[in-house]
Amino acid sequence: xxxxxVLLTGSLVGITxxxxxxxxxxxxxxxxxxxxxxxxxxxxxxxxxxxxxLSGFWMxxxxxxxxxxxxxxxxxxQSGGLQEDAAIGVVFTSLFALGVxxxxxxxxxxxxxxxxxxxxxxxFVPWDTWDILGFSMPKAVWMxxxxxxxxxxxxxxxxxxxxxxxFDPVFALSIGLPxxxxxxxxxxxxxxTTVAAFDSVGAVLVVAMxxxxxxxxxxxxxxxxxxxxxxxxxxxxxxxxxxYLAKLWNTSIAGMMAAMIGVIFxxxxxxxxxxxxxxxxxxxxxxxxxxxxxxx
Amino acid sequence: xxxxxxxNLSVAYEEKVVLQNVNLTIPVGHLTxxxxxxxxxxxxxxxxxxNQLPNKTGAVHILERPLNAKDHTVGYxxxxxAVDWDFxxxxxxxxxxxxYGHIGMIKKPSAKDKQIAMDCLKDVGxxxxxxxxxxxxxxxxxxxxFLARALAQEAEVYFMDEPFVGVDAxxxxxxxxxxxxxxxxxxxxxxxxxxxxxxxxxxxxIILLNQTITASxxxxxxxxxxxxxxxxxxxxxxxxxxxSNKTFN
Numbered sequence: 001x002x003x004x005x006v007l008l009t010g011s012l013v014g015i016t017x018x019x020x021x022x023x024x025x026x027x028x029x030x031x032x033x034x035x036x037x038x039x040x041x042x043x044x045x046x047x048x049x050x051x052x053x054l055s056g057f058w059m060x061x062x063x064x065x066x067x068x069x070x071x072x073x074x075x076x077x078q079s080g081g082l083q084e085d086a087a088i089g090v091v092f093t094s095l096f097a098l099g100v101x102x103x104x105x106x107x108x109x110x111x112x113x114x115x116x117x118x119x120x121x122x123x124f125v126p127w128d129t130w131d132i133l134g135f136s137m138p139k140a141v142w143m144x145x146x147x148x149x150x151x152x153x154x155x156x157x158x159x160x161x162x163x164x165x166x167f168d169p170v171f172a173l174s175i176g177l178p179x180x181x182x183x184x185x186x187x188x189x190x191x192x193t194t195v196a197a198f199d200s201v202g203a204v205l206v207v208a209m210x211x212x213x214x215x216x217x218x219x220x221x222x223x224x225x226x227x228x229x230x231x232x233x234x235x236x237x238x239x240x241x242x243x244y245l246a247k248l249w250n251t252s253i254a255g256m257m258a259a260m261i262g263v264i265f266x267x268x269x270x271x272x273x274x275x276x277x278x279x280x281x282x283x284x285x286x287x288x289x290x291x292x293x294x295x296x
Numbered sequence: 297x298x299x300x301x302x303x304n305l306s307v308a309y310e311e312k313v314v315l316q317n318v319n320l321t322i323p324v325g326h327l328t329x330x331x332x333x334x335x336x337x338x339x340x341x342x343x344x345x346x347n348q349l350p351n352k353t354g355a356v357h358i359l360e361r362p363l364n365a366k367d368h369t370v371g372y373x374x375x376x377x378a379v380d381w382d383f384x385x386x387x388x389x390x391x392x393x394x395x396y397g398h399i400g401m402i403k404k405p406s407a408k409d410k411q412i413a414m415d416c417l418k419d420v421g422x423x424x425x426x427x428x429x430x431x432x433x434x435x436x437x438x439x440x441x442f443l444a445r446a447l448a449q450e451a452e453v454y455f456m457d458e459p460f461v462g463v464d465a466x467x468x469x470x471x472x473x474x475x476x477x478x479x480x481x482x483x484x485x486x487x488x489x490x491x492x493x494x495x496x497x498x499x500x501x502i503i504l505l506n507q508t509i510t511a512s513x514x515x516x517x518x519x520x521x522x523x524x525x526x527x528x529x530x531x532x533x534x535x536x537x538x539x540s541n542k543t544f545n
Binding site: 026160167170222223224226 | 346374
């Protein structure tokens, strides 16, 4: 049974992050996910300091606010003339450092240590359960399901708006779409996704889950919808194969899952039809063999 | 009825003034070229008119009303290089984006919207490419798709930012035929353009711009050597070399 919960959690992380990550890749803001995954620590600590509880609900609220704060500060520094990558670097290291300081100063004896936040521990997931409506499931599964539901609802209702504000924000603005509100709503979802995936894979590997499957899907998709489906598929595949390989080699589950994302990406990158490496190499050889006759 | 009225429009990026005290009144039904040297603020003028710049002063009226995106009176073709053409979508889908303003938030495109999008693709001669990924289209084909998207907006006043840049001759002919057709239907079209050779042929109204308006009016009155020299700050050397006693129309 424990194995089932771990696999389910991993798969849910794969699906949720895979779905959310698609627009991070399309908007070319993959690194903002890295920033948010670190600054949610700040949000969680502040939520703990205010409420004195580690309840999942307040963690989500704190994370959402921290994600919005990160997005806002990055935007602010950018409009002040800083490059985006530099703005992200400044904001997330500062907020993350504040989070670490606050933990050691105010939450020293609580179960909220930095290593846990960074690496997570998916094997412990089955023991921390919530009872909701008579169902007893691991807390991580509940949180992931709730956040996945948010993601699906948001993308279902605002699919065309997200597509247009991503593809052509200038045109979107000209027909009156609220591009700023869309951006912040989406970044809130990224924050919620991050914190929901936190417990199982930690802040560092959640970035791999957000970016890797979506980047792989980008290589082989002709529409945003198909990219979402492929991205979720790659997320689940990485989670399940990662789990069994970790069991086989007795190594870190989350680490193995993230490693599998890298493996899948490389496989697609190399073997993809039409413009994968192998395909291109083959075409080049064929081209060389073709004799060119010039009629005189 | 005036298609466009601009009063005392000024725009500054940080400290640098890009547009200063622009005043324009242009009646409906004209195909208008916005012409001026590099850095004259042509694209900025369009963006300011479309209310896309926060740091502007002055008033803009389109069809004698303040701009309201929800009216669907304005169609827009941004510069082609403003978007990422590797975005995973096809030509028809991009044209369908022109319907989003009419469809409204949350709701999905109807069969009628899809039919309109397909008809607009046909108008620009691209119906065979409806399912083609936009990344596989040539520059000229991409520009046609952008024009078809604007047509799908079914607007009254159109703004187009450099639609002729980097397109093949056939596409240029298609685009200008469509623009003249729009004009014949009583629509008003504003086009940022930088090719002086074709300007007089294409447009029946010319705005000469260099940070402020140096001339605006029917082509035969405005497109004169004196006005051009003023707009280009005397930098039109080729005109001196081919000095002739005729104007450019």
